[in-house]
Structure formats: structure tokens, C-alpha cells
Amino acid sequence: MVQNIILTKSNKQINGTVHLTGSKSECNRALIIEALSNGKVKVENVSDAADAVLLAGILRKNGIGSQKVLAGEGNSEIENSKSEIVDIGPAGTAMRFLTAYFAIQDNEVILTGSQRMKERPIGILVEALRKLGAHIDYEEKEGFPPIKLKGSFGQQTSKISIKGNISSQYITALLLIAARLPFGLELHIEGELTSRPYVQMTLAMLEAANIKHTWEDNIITISNQEFATTSLHVEPDWSAASYWYAIAALADKADLFLTGLTQYSLQGDSVITEIMANFGITSQFKDGGVHLTKEAKPINRKIFDLKECPDLAQTIIVVCAALDHEATFTGLETLKIKETDRILALQTELAKMGVKLIEKGQVYKLDCSEKFIPERMFINTYHDHRMAMAFAPLALIIPQLEFENGPVVDKSYPAFWTDLAKLGFGVEEIEK
Numbered sequence: 001m002v003q004n005i006i007l008t009k010s011n012k013q014i015n016g017t018v019h020l021t022g023s024k025s026e027c028n029r030a031l032i033i034e035a036l037s038n039g040k041v042k043v044e045n046v047s048d049a050a051d052a053v054l055l056a057g058i059l060r061k062n063g064i065g066s067q068k069v070l071a072g073e074g075n076s077e078i079e080n081s082k083s084e085i086v087d088i089g090p091a092g093t094a095m096r097f098l099t100a101y102f103a104i105q106d107n108e109v110i111l112t113g114s115q116r117m118k119e120r121p122i123g124i125l126v127e128a129l130r131k132l133g134a135h136i137d138y139e140e141k142e143g144f145p146p147i148k149l150k151g152s153f154g155q156q157t158s159k160i161s162i163k164g165n166i167s168s169q170y171i172t173a174l175l176l177i178a179a180r181l182p183f184g185l186e187l188h189i190e191g192e193l194t195s196r197p198y199v200q201m202t203l204a205m206l207e208a209a210n211i212k213h214t215w216e217d218n219i220i221t222i223s224n225q226e227f228a229t230t231s232l233h234v235e236p237d238w239s240a241a242s243y244w245y246a247i248a249a250l251a252d253k254a255d256l257f258l259t260g261l262t263q264y265s266l267q268g269d270s271v272i273t274e275i276m277a278n279f280g281i282t283s284q285f286k287d288g289g290v291h292l293t294k295e296a297k298p299i300n301r302k303i304f305d306l307k308e309c310p311d312l313a314q315t316i317i318v319v320c321a322a323l324d325h326e327a328t329f330t331g332l333e334t335l336k337i338k339e340t341d342r343i344l345a346l347q348t349e350l351a352k353m354g355v356k357l358i359e360k361g362q363v364y365k366l367d368c369s370e371k372f373i374p375e376r377m378f379i380n381t382y383h384d385h386r387m388a389m390a391f392a393p394l395a396l397i398i399p400q401l402e403f404e405n406g407p408v409v410d411k412s413y414p415a416f417w418t419d420l421a422k423l424g425f426g427v428e429e430i431e432k
């Protein structure tokens with residue numbers, strides 16, 4: 001039985017306070033650092049995001065070599081194996097980070113995930129880890145999970161080259177284990193680097209745990225080093241904040257307070273403050289959080305390059321569609337290998353209100369010339385939390401929305417629907 005959500009909003013005003021959970025990205029890094037530091041580093045404000053809770057459970061479980069850790073769909077074909085089976089469900093970041101983490105542990109582990117996870121590429125990272133000295137096999141399809149990490153790591157080299165334009169998570173995964181490698185790591189990033197702020201976040205969090213690095217041109221170097229005894233505090237999730245910015249952008253009047261967020265965040269998605277300034281949203285950092293207010297103003301920005309903040313793409317594209325702002329978007333290449341093919345998902349769902357997202361090579365353009373406002377719109381969510389959350393602000397302009405699979409939001413923001421209800425949205429759960 002799936003729970004769908006019926007979402008309504010009787011007026012176009014939004015005000016109130018929201019306490020967002022901790023950043024999934026910061027938390028997943030902090031948890032791996034904690035595990036690699038043998039407990040010297042402690043994580044504060046562990047996120048409620050299901051992906052982070054799952055990762056914490058796997059890493060904090062005693063004697064990981066003796067018990068099965070199953071979280072997602074059944075993997076009967078490998079359940080008979082004698083290896084540890086770790087099922088990471090739909091958590092891409094955790095999958096990539098654990099691949100590097102288990103590559104340097106002694107025990108044998110099979111790392112698997114949801115059906116979609118088996119379609120999300122891991123070959124680039126596996127190749128890099130093999131060159132470093134890890135023993136990894138593919139259990140099903142070459143280049144994709146599930147993978148078997150066989151232990152007995154013996155470092156062969158410290159110099160590795162890796163493509164930068166597919167996923168920054170591969171780079172982060174390697175950087176996280178770098179200080180634990182006997183000869184350290186000299187990582188050469190080939191070509192363009194996508195999602196750069198996430199790599200910067202990794203290095204900043206390592207730095208906070210006393211792991212130093214150098215980054216010259218395209219080479220990041222980390223020597224073998226000890227973690228300090230310290231704690232890492234996880235800031236609220238700026239990607240989650242983006243949905244509140246979107247709601248404010250579609251409202252006539254907005255006065256929101258998002259607690260705990262700071263202006264100089266490690267999260268690249270804090271750029272939402274600058275992006276939403278184009279839509280009349282002012283962000284004021286005071287009282288230990290950010291205050292959002294809205295003023296009506298013409299939208300002048302026509303091009304949005306989202307290469308550094310891919311998780312904001314759905315939020316911004318839906319806002320532009322809702323406001324008939326026929327903008328152009330670049331930097332969306334990585335969207336096709338996330339929780340779903342987000343380009344296709346956006347195109348399919350926006351078509352339900354007559355909006356087209358037209359692909360022209362690397363550039364995407366919104367066409368709102370045939371847009372209409374339906375009385376009711378059903379939103380398919382494709383196992384993607386951000387499809388649900390990015391389309392929810394449309395409740396300010398469409399009388400009734402129905403979302404397939406409400407709990408999909410748990411991946412990064414489990415309180416999403418209850419927070420909407422607290423701030424005056426009609427939120428009804430229905431069994432389907």
C-alpha cells in the first residue's frame with residue numbers, strides 16, 4: 001500500500017518558522033570521517049534524512065563482518081553468498097562513499113542498493129580504487145552495483161586520475177579515505193569538474209578534522225595523516241531550504257524564518273539565496289537563521305547555470321515554469337543519472353500543465369507558450385524525493401495536487417509534508 005499526498009493551499013501567503021533537518025551531504029561525510037577516525041571525530045546534529053540514518057546504522061553497527069544489513073529491496077540472488085551484504089537502498093552518496101570505505105577494510109562486503117542504484121554508474125570509482133590496490137568485483141553488470149569488495153587492500157600507487165564531469169561523489173569518496181592510505185593520495189581531475197562545491201565541502205570538513213590538503217590546478221593531494229579528536233557539526237540542509245524559497249517565490253506575500261542556516265555555508269546549495277534574489281526574495285541572516293521576505297519585481301535573469309548546484313535544478317525549473325519565465329538552463333548533464341532521469345521526469349510532469357523543457361544539446365529552454373493551469377494535477381515522483389518537493393510549491397497556483405508516494409521525501413527531508421501542514425498547507429494522506 002502506497003501513501004499518496006493531496007496538497008492544497010487556500011491562499012497565496014506564507015509565514016512561519018521552519019526547523020530543517022541536517023544536511024544529508026554534510027552528515028554523510030561526517031559519518032565516514034567519524035568511522036575512519038576510529039571514533040576520534042564525533043558527529044553533532046546527525047541528520048534525519050533516511051540516507052544519513054541508514055549510513056549511520058551501517059557504520060555504527062558493531063562487528064559489521066558478522067551481520068547482514070538489509071535496507072532496500074530483496075537481493076535474493078546474492079543473499080546466499082557468504083559475504084556481508086550491505087544494502088544502501090537509493091542512497092547514491094552513501095553508495096559511493098561506502099565503496100571507498102569498504103575498499104580499505106579487511107572484511108568482504110557486497111554493496112548493493114535499490115533497482116535504480118543498480119543503474120547508477122560506479123565504474124569510474126571502482127577503477128580508481130582498483131588502481132590504488134583494492135580488490136573489487138562486479139556481481140551483476142560491469143560498471144554498476146552490486147559490487148563485491150574483497151578486503152586485503154595493499155596500496156599500489158598514490159597517483160590516480162579520475163574524470164571530473166560524471167559525479168563529484170567519486171572524487172569525494174577517494175578524498176575521504178586519502179589520509180588513511182599508507183602513501184596518501186595525489187588525485188588528478190581530468191577535464192571539467194562538476195558539482196565543485198561538494199568537493200570543497202569534503203576538503204573543508206576534512207580540514208576541520210585536521211586533515212590537510214593542497215589543491216593546485218587540477219591536482220588534489222592529501223598525505224597519510226592522523227585525524228584530530230574533535231566534533232563536526234552538521235548544518236541544516238540548504239537543498240531542503242530551496243523548497244521554502246520556491247514557495248516564497250510563488251506566494252504573493254512571504255515572511256519565513258529558517259532556523260540554523262548560516263550565510264557562509266559549506267553547502268553550495270546556499271547559492272539559492274542569490275538565485276532567488278532574482279525572484280524578489282530577500283534573505284536576511286539574523287537571530288540564528290535566515291529570514292525570507294518577498295517583493296514583487298520583474299525577473300531579469302534569463303540564463304541559469306546549475307553545474308555547481310544540480311540538486312537545485314528541479315526547484316528552479318519548476319518555479320520558472322510556474323511564473324511563465326522562459327529561461328535557459330545549462331549544467332544539467334548529471335541529472336540523468338540521479339535518483340531518476342530528472343530531465344525526463346521534469347519534461348513528463350511539466351507537460352501536465354502544458355510546459356515544455358526543450359533540450360538543445362547542452363542547453364535546455366523552457367517554453368510556456370501553451371501553458372495552462374489545471375484544476376487538479378497528479379505528480380508522479382519516480383522514487384525521487386526532489387520530484388515531490390520541487391513540485392509541491394505549485395500548490396500556490398494549482399487548486400489541488402496529488403503526489404505519488406508521499407514517503408519518497410524521507411530520503412533527505414522526512415518532515416517535509418508535516419512542515420507544509422504546520423505552515424498552512426492542506427496535507428491529506430490517502431492510501432493507494
Ligand SMILES: O=C(O)C1=C[C@@H](OP(=O)(O)O)[C@@H](O)[C@H](O)C1
Nearest residue numbers: 025093167168169195198310334
Ligand atoms: O557529494 C554530495 O553530497 C553530493 C553531490 C552531488 O552529486 P554529483 O557530484 O553526482 O553531481 C549531489 O547531486 C548529491 O545530491 C550530493
Ligand SMILES: C=C(OP(=O)(O)O)C(=O)O
Nearest residue numbers: 090091092093094311338
Ligand atoms: C542526487 C541526490 O542524492 P544521491 O546521489 O545521494 O542519491 C540528491 O539528493 O539529489
